[in-house]
Amino acid sequence: MPGTAPARTVLIAGAGIAGPALAYWLRERGFEPTVAERAPALRTGGWAIDVRGAATEVAARMGLAGAVRAAAVETRSISLVAPDGRRGARLGAGALSPSGRDVELLRTDLARLLHGASADGTEYLFGTAVTGVEDLGDRVRADFDTAPPREFDLVVGADGLHSPVRSAVFGPEERHSRFLGAYLSVFTMENHLRLDREVLLYNTPGMLAALRGEDPDERAYAILAMRSGEGEPVRHRDAGAQRAALHERFAGTGWEVPAILEGLDRSGDLYFDSATQIRMDRWSRGRVVLLGDAGYCPSPLSGQGSSLALVGAYVLAGELAEAGGDHRRAFAGYEAEMRGFVRRNQKIAQAGMDFLLPATRTGLRVRSLGMRAAAGLPALARFSSKMDRASTAIALKEYPGAPRRAAG
Numbered sequence: 258m259p260g261t262a263p264a265r266t267v268l269i270a271g272a273g274i275a276g277p278a279l280a281y282w283l284r285e286r287g288f289e290p291t292v293a294e295r296a297p298a299l300r301t302g303g304w305a306i307d308v309r310g311a312a313t314e315v316a317a318r319m320g321l322a323g324a325v326r327a328a329a330v331e332t333r334s335i336s337l338v339a340p341d342g343r344r345g346a347r348l349g350a351g352a353l354s355p356s357g358r359d360v361e362l363l364r365t366d367l368a369r370l371l372h373g374a375s376a377d378g379t380e381y382l383f384g385t386a387v388t389g390v391e392d393l394g395d396r397v398r399a400d401f402d403t404a405p406p407r408e409f410d411l412v413v414g415a416d417g418l419h420s421p422v423r424s425a426v427f428g429p430e431e432r433h434s435r436f437l438g439a440y441l442s443v444f445t446m447e448n449h450l451r452l453d454r455e456v457l458l459y460n461t462p463g464m465l466a467a468l469r470g471e472d473p474d475e476r477a478y479a480i481l482a483m484r485s486g487e488g489e490p491v492r493h494r495d496a497g498a499q500r501a502a503l504h505e506r507f508a509g510t511g512w513e514v515p516a517i518l519e520g521l522d523r524s525g526d527l528y529f530d531s532a533t534q535i536r537m538d539r540w541s542r543g544r545v546v547l548l549g550d551a552g553y554c555p556s557p558l559s560g561q562g563s564s565l566a567l568v569g570a571y572v573l574a575g576e577l578a579e580a581g582g583d584h585r586r587a588f589a590g591y592e593a594e595m596r597g598f599v600r601r602n603q604k605i606a607q608a609g610m611d612f613l614l615p616a617t618r619t620g621l622r623v624r625s626l627g628m629r630a631a632a633g634l635p636a637l638a639r640f641s642s643k644m645d646r647a648s649t650a651i652a653l654k655e656y657p658g659a660p661r662r663a664a665g
């Protein structure tokens with residue numbers, strides 16, 4: 258009878274954070290992963306991202322605890338700045354991780370570590386986009402832009418917020434996406450302020466310009482973010498339109514914004530996307546399943562995208578192993594384990610929006626007062642303890658396949 262043979266070969270679309278993490282775990286559990294990535298090499302760029310709560314445990318079970326900690330960014334302070342550059346309210350190191358367990362590292366570094374950990378035993382196809390998938394009942398046929406079609410037992414869409422696999426199998430993005438009303442861009446530029454392990458935030462109502470410097474002699478990371486109504490969409494793969502939209506909104510704002518806009522024009526690593534969540538009733542259909550942002554993007558405003566991807570990868574591979582490769586049972590188990598965890602973490606985005614992009618002058622004053630009330634830090638403390646609770650809101654099962662234990 259077709260469809261009863263246990264799954265072995267798995268195509269993963271996307272070598273971001275979720276894809277390589279899943280490849281690692283599938284290989285550990287005895288499956289044969291192939292990862293197809295549209296970009297010609299691992300994509301770099303992006304701000305520092307968080308590995309929090311249960312995701313730190315997943316990293317440890319991958320044997321990456323030491324490497325992740327070694328790559329952690331050391332932020333000495335986060336300060337609000339006035340238009341003339343004067344530092345205002347300031348948060349010291351660790352303010353966003355009261356537990357001290359969570360790690361913040363550059364996205365590029367996390368992607369590199371996950372790729373390195375999974376490379377041995379995984380077939381990586383860079384410069385190869387998945388352009389279509391067809392469930393044949395007992396196999397799935399995948400089409401690629403630069404390679405002939407191939408068949409796999411299962412296909413996983415780990416291809417990000419704008420997942421082509423999701424569109425092919427579950428219909429157009431608009432059906433599943435919820436725009437939260439903001440756009441966010443990240444790029445590197447000259448560290449002209451010679452910032453040293455420091456983050457500066459400059460806000461006007463509904464807008465944020467930020468700079469992060471790790472080392473005065475290295476490039477700085479810049480953020481330009483803006484609230485925006487539904488009526489003015491910016492296309493996610495049109496860097497020219499994205500730069501134009503940022504120039505239009507940020508022209509004439511104070512502080513270092515003119516220098517940041519110059520940096521934007523020269524940057525070769527612009528990451529720009531909408532703050533959008535993906536909410537779906539189910540993450541699988543037949544032999545195709547979604548992982549990470551493709552299935553349940555919480556948006557960068559939640560700070561939890563990478564943690565959901567890491568935990569999702571661990572659970573999906575584990576459930577496949579526990580079900581002996583029976584994808585129906587495994588996908589049901591994956592959904593059952595992950596649903597509540599995803600829901601809790603998606604809820605955080607609104608608090609992130611209020612903290613990073615206050616909409617009004619009053620909102621800006623309230624945040625500044627909150628940051629100044631050093632001991633109480635009301636807004637921030639509420640935000641970080643919410644994150645703390647959400648990021649640990651899953652009990653990680655032990656799965657068959659005896660993963661290697663953490664070294665560091």
Ligand SMILES: Cc1cc2nc3c(=O)[nH]c(=O)nc-3n(C[C@H](O)[C@H](O)[C@H](O)COP(=O)(O)OP(=O)(O)OC[C@H]3O[C@@H](n4cnc5c(N)ncnc54)[C@H](O)[C@@H]3O)c2cc1C
Nearest residue numbers: 271273274275295303304386387416417549550557562563
């Ligand atoms: C360059 C970059 C920078 C980012 N910077 C930030 C940041 O600063 N802050 C933040 O909160 N989040 C950022 N993100 C998003 C963050 O990485 C994710 O929210 C989170 O880590 C979940 O990861 P993911 O693997 O599900 O998705 P992603 O990290 O988005 O990875 C998806 C991958 O799929 C690939 N892909 C897409 N379509 C196809 C296809 N058809 N075939 C094959 N491959 C495909 C993409 O090229 C990408 O490498 C960034 C993402 C990228 C790609």
